[in-house]
Amino acid sequence: MEEDKQSKGYIRGDLIHTIFHNEAEQFSIAKINVLETNEAYSEKDIVIKGYFSSLQEGTSYYFFGIFEKHPRFGMQYKVTSYKTFIPDTKDGLIAYLSSDLFYGIGTKTAEKIVNQLGENAISKIMDDEEALSEVNGIKKESAKSLRKTLQENQGFEHVAVYLANYNIGLKMAQKIYQYYKDEAIALIEEDPYRFVFDIEGFGFRTADEIAAQMGISTTHANRIGAGCVYTLQRSVQDGHVYLPVSECVSLVDQLLASPELTETIITDRLVALNGDKSLIIQDGNVYLPSLYYAEDGFGTHLKRVLTKPIEQRTPMAELMKIIGEIEETEILSYGKEQFTAINQSIHSKLMILTGGPGTGKTTVIKGILNAFATIHQLSLDPKDYDNMDEFPFILTAPTGRAAKRLTESTNLPAKTIHRLLGWDGISGFDKNEDEPLTGKFLIVDEFSMVDIWLANQLFKAIPDDMQVLIVGDEDQLPSVGPGQVLSDLLKTERIPFVRLTEVYRQKEGSKIIQLAHQIKNEEVIDLQNDQDFSFISCNEQQMVDVIIKIFTRAVDKGFDVRKVQVLAPMYRSQAGITKLNQELQAILNPKTDQKREVKTQDGLFRKGDKVIQLINQPEDGVYNGDIGEVVAIFREEENIDQVEQLVIAYDDKEVVYERKDYRNIMLAYCISIHKSQGSEFPIVILPVVRTYRRMLRKNLLYTAITRSKQSLVICGEEQAFIQGVGMIDTNRRYTSLNKNLKMKLDDQVIDNAYESEEDNLSPYDFM
Numbered sequence: 001m002e003e004d005k006q007s008k009g010y011i012r013g014d015l016i017h018t019i020f021h022n023e024a025e026q027f028s029i030a031k032i033n034v035l036e037t038n039e040a041y042s043e044k045d046i047v048i049k050g051y052f053s054s055l056q057e058g059t060s061y062y063f064f065g066i067f068e069k070h071p072r073f074g075m076q077y078k079v080t081s082y083k084t085f086i087p088d089t090k091d092g093l094i095a096y097l098s099s100d101l102f103y104g105i106g107t108k109t110a111e112k113i114v115n116q117l118g119e120n121a122i123s124k125i126m127d128d129e130e131a132l133s134e135v136n137g138i139k140k141e142s143a144k145s146l147r148k149t150l151q152e153n154q155g156f157e158h159v160a161v162y163l164a165n166y167n168i169g170l171k172m173a174q175k176i177y178q179y180y181k182d183e184a185i186a187l188i189e190e191d192p193y194r195f196v197f198d199i200e201g202f203g204f205r206t207a208d209e210i211a212a213q214m215g216i217s218t219t220h221a222n223r224i225g226a227g228c229v230y231t232l233q234r235s236v237q238d239g240h241v242y243l244p245v246s247e248c249v250s251l252v253d254q255l256l257a258s259p260e261l262t263e264t265i266i267t268d269r270l271v272a273l274n275g276d277k278s279l280i281i282q283d284g285n286v287y288l289p290s291l292y293y294a295e296d297g298f299g300t301h302l303k304r305v306l307t308k309p310i311e312q313r314t315p316m317a318e319l320m321k322i323i324g325e326i327e328e329t330e331i332l333s334y335g336k337e338q339f340t341a342i343n344q345s346i347h348s349k350l351m352i353l354t355g356g357p358g359t360g361k362t363t364v365i366k367g368i369l370n371a372f373a374t375i376h377q378l379s380l381d382p383k384d385y386d387n388m389d390e391f392p393f394i395l396t397a398p399t400g401r402a403a404k405r406l407t408e409s410t411n412l413p414a415k416t417i418h419r420l421l422g423w424d425g426i427s428g429f430d431k432n433e434d435e436p437l438t439g440k441f442l443i444v445d446e447f448s449m450v451d452i453w454l455a456n457q458l459f460k461a462i463p464d465d466m467q468v469l470i471v472g473d474e475d476q477l478p479s480v481g482p483g484q485v486l487s488d489l490l491k492t493e494r495i496p497f498v499r500l501t502e503v504y505r506q507k508e509g510s511k512i513i514q515l516a517h518q519i520k521n522e523e524v525i526d527l528q529n530d531q532d533f534s535f536i537s538c539n540e541q542q543m544v545d546v547i548i549k550i551f552t553r554a555v556d557k558g559f560d561v562r563k564v565q566v567l568a569p570m571y572r573s574q575a576g577i578t579k580l581n582q583e584l585q586a587i588l589n590p591k592t593d594q595k596r597e598v599k600t601q602d603g604l605f606r607k608g609d610k611v612i613q614l615i616n617q618p619e620d621g622v623y624n625g626d627i628g629e630v631v632a633i634f635r636e637e638e639n640i641d642q643v644e645q646l647v648i649a650y651d652d653k654e655v656v657y658e659r660k661d662y663r664n665i666m667l668a669y670c671i672s673i674h675k676s677q678g679s680e681f682p683i684v685i686l687p688v689v690r691t692y693r694r695m696l697r698k699n700l701l702y703t704a705i706t707r708s709k710q711s712l713v714i715c716g717e718e719q720a721f722i723q724g725v726g727m728i729d730t731n732r733r734y735t736s737l738n739k740n741l742k743m744k745l746d747d748q749v750i751d752n753a754y755e756s757e758e759d760n761l762s763p764y765d766f767m
């Protein structure tokens, strides 16, 4: 302690009151009395902030940290570690032990403890369970509770102070403490590399630095093991489900950079990790266990759902009659592929419907719903059911906006997959094989965005007798998370699928759709202006002005600018998302005396700003990609919680954000193409310049342009666009779902009444 006080800045103080406390993150802002300090600070109190498990009133603490000047709240002390002040005099120690903190210990007992155990009483009690049994007259219960309180209060601090020596901040210390509790220090001393395995976000480099300070050899088995796990964790960020052993070994070799290590030594280590199931090796590929089991589990559940036969079969003549009636009501005539899709889906336990924009996926979904409802004599009106749990149709999509679009196009309730499965953000999913979904027909839209983890969670919860329709466009970007589930499923050719190729919207003269199909089919690209499309030539420096001009013109014409969305591939650059957002904010929502604003690390939010949610926040019902508007800003003195608040209105709800949540949102005048997946906008502006080169790919640009419903403006360099769409993504994701499914389904007869019984009949065969 003395050593810490000499080498670090500290403030000793006791709590006046807590201003803010986040239980989940254990983050607090508090006002304290300054009792003693070695910092150049002479005020009587100060606001401190940091990650504390709990600060008790009446207890004094040493806070180690640095001063920070907050633009509005003034001087604050940012705490990097802290420790309860335990008086080192006999009287002080007696006063501490007899304080309210320790239930059942009065002055007399406290005196006895100090007399018996000496001035080191606290550490003796902490280190030795039996220490208090030496003290006469102390009740067993009181002794137990005293030790427990000490551990609770001191355990974390002890760990945090220790980890601070290795430059590990309080936030990471909290995570480590929550996982290992009081064993944290012993475990880090035994093997600092274990944190790479157990603690999310604990990097290999940090473990390596700690190990180096401890003098652990660079060829130590634990180091090689952690290097392997870390390499696989990083590959997940590129979408891989596994790495081939040889590739993994060479990446680990580069990471460890120790001349004494050979590829054989690393391979041996991988084999040993496979032995204790820390990693899984199969067919020359190495997996993180969570991915191996997700892929395997998904395959197993998919097979279970797929191979359970359908009970009710509909003769072709009857189905044709039903479809004919639907055509009359909908005033259209299904194309051959569309008819096949409806017929096949009705007769398949599980079917995939794929196709580009405007090929009628939504039209077919509606046809399938209507046909299924008629065949099974079910009402499609939720009001006809006593409660939603009985409604037999489940419609779901990976994002809030995609679910909303599904609702709009079908007039039926749709939820995000996370909500459907009862994900609460903390303890996981409510729905699983023991608590499955209820219903008869499940439609999952925008399936290209579903990663292997979510696919497994979803399929676990599908009961055997539920019929399933998967819908998605295989040419869109793959999921952000690992895997390429949709394209792997299509590749197996063991699962019934229908690919819609005939474009209907083009018949209405859509250049956007034409362009999408030119990209999809790798045809010559035609960028001639048309009714719903324009190309504006400009360079990177002119980009901001060009986009602002388009917006200003739209505003002048009385157009609702909320319908216009700029999409760009990258954040940094002259024409990147960050810069475009700043410039567009200034033009579209300029500063005025009436409009409140709050400063953030990267800029500011102003009342009226368009913003996007960046992570799933199920407790508030907002999800990654939801777009909203700042409708109010409250100062801390204006609400009972005494904290600044930002209120954001989404389509159907308002969500309150406090300062610590601001990192979960950003301006959304321009958003990334990745974030736009699953959403559609009336008008899209798409800047494309050479600077984006690294990012430009066929499926990225295809995803971007297919987001626009009415009008598309591409601005930038034609050559960059043409080259971009010519870049077919060769960075193949390593996944084994395709092979895995082929094996699982190899000797399975897929019960597909459509193919087996009716010999592929369609109305066209009768024409």
Ligand SMILES: Nc1ncnc2c1ncn2[C@@H]1O[C@H](COP(=O)(O)OP(=O)(O)OP(=O)(O)O)[C@@H](O)[C@H]1O
Binding pocket: 332, 333, 334, 335, 338, 355, 356, 357, 358, 359, 360, 361, 362, 363, 364, 504, 505
């Ligand atoms: N058989 C048909 N006859 C006439 N019009 C059709 C037919 N099928 C689809 N359409 C029309 O084509 C347009 C596109 O269809 P739909 O929205 O179903 O396609 P989609 O594949 O879902 O497109 P996107 O993915 O772009 O939303 C709609 O206006 C729809 O009414």
